[in-house]
Amino acid sequence: MEEIQELDILSKDDLAGIEAQTDIHLKKLLSGVQFYRESPISWNFSDIAPYIPPRSSFLNTSIIDTTHGIRHILRVMIYSNLIAQLLGENSTPAIVAAAWHDLRRQNDFSDKEHGERGFSFFYANKALFKDKLSDFEIDLVAEAIRYHDNKTYESNNIYLKILKTADALDRYRLKNEPGWPKLERIPLKEGIKFAYLFHNFTLQTEYSFLECKNSLCAIKKHLDIVGGINDT
Ligand SMILES: [Fe+2]
Ligand SMILES: [Fe+2]
Numbered sequence: 001m002e003e004i005q006e007l008d009i010l011s012k013d014d015l016a017g018i019e020a021q022t023d024i025h026l027k028k029l030l031s032g033v034q035f036y037r038e039s040p041i042s043w044n045f046s047d048i049a050p051y052i053p054p055r056s057s058f059l060n061t062s063i064i065d066t067t068h069g070i071r072h073i074l075r076v077m078i079y080s081n082l083i084a085q086l087l088g089e090n091s092t093p094a095i096v097a098a099a100w101h102d103l104r105r106q107n108d109f110s111d112k113e114h115g116e117r118g119f120s121f122f123y124a125n126k127a128l129f130k131d132k133l134s135d136f137e138i139d140l141v142a143e144a145i146r147y148h149d150n151k152t153y154e155s156n157n158i159y160l161k162i163l164k165t166a167d168a169l170d171r172y173r174l175k176n177e178p179g180w181p182k183l184e185r186i187p188l189k190e191g192i193k194f195a196y197l198f199h200n201f202t203l204q205t206e207y208s209f210l211e212c213k214n215s216l217c218a219i220k221k222h223l224d225i226v227g228g229i230n231d232t
Contacts, residue, residue: 008067008108071215079166097144118144119144165191169198
């Protein structure tokens with residue numbers, strides 16, 4: 001594969017700029033919404049730990065620590081877990097879809113085929129989940145991965161809706177893109193209630209990464225914001 005060296009790494013100044021922009025936007029977005037100031041659910045990190053993808057599963061290993069790398073994937077897994085539990089859905093398919101959704105990215109920018117590549121990659125490895133997911137759930141997860149970045153594809157697949165919602169609620173980390181989260185990219189309106197909590201978690205974990213230079217450590221440091229217990 002040709003290695004593409006387009007990387008997107010945030011600095012402290014980038015994060016401060018994003019924080020100032022999103023502060024104004026969030027106040028407007030959440031006015032009149034009963035949003036969560038603390039997590040309505042407490043959960044254990046060991047619930048998601050078995051599904052964390054290994055480094056070798058990334059198509060381009062040079063983006064593991066950038067804006068679409070492992071911190072993004074871990075946050076989308078955590079957000080999907082919370083949303084699925086809140087909706088009373090089985091959280092395992094939601095966690096798996098989040099874990100695999102961006103693994104086949106070539107770069108941090110416009111990579112329109114990464115959903116399709118992720119879909120093929122997941123199907124090729126579906127035997128990994130034969131004891132965890134039913135055949136029907138495998139199909140739902142595969143569809144969610146395939147279409148997560150498609151703005152027009154319509155489906156009642158709850159795991160696609162959860163993934164799109166969780167993915168959109170982590171988009172504060174993108175510089176030069178003010179106005180996130182955008183309501184039209186959030187199919188589950190329940191998800192809006194998490195906007196404040198997820199905003200805090202995304203930014204705090206990005207700040208921490210600049211200090212500790214270790215993605216897993218940065219995520220684990222702030223689990224309490226989203227109701228997580230570090231039990232691993
Ligand atoms: Fe994606
Ligand atoms: Fe994503």
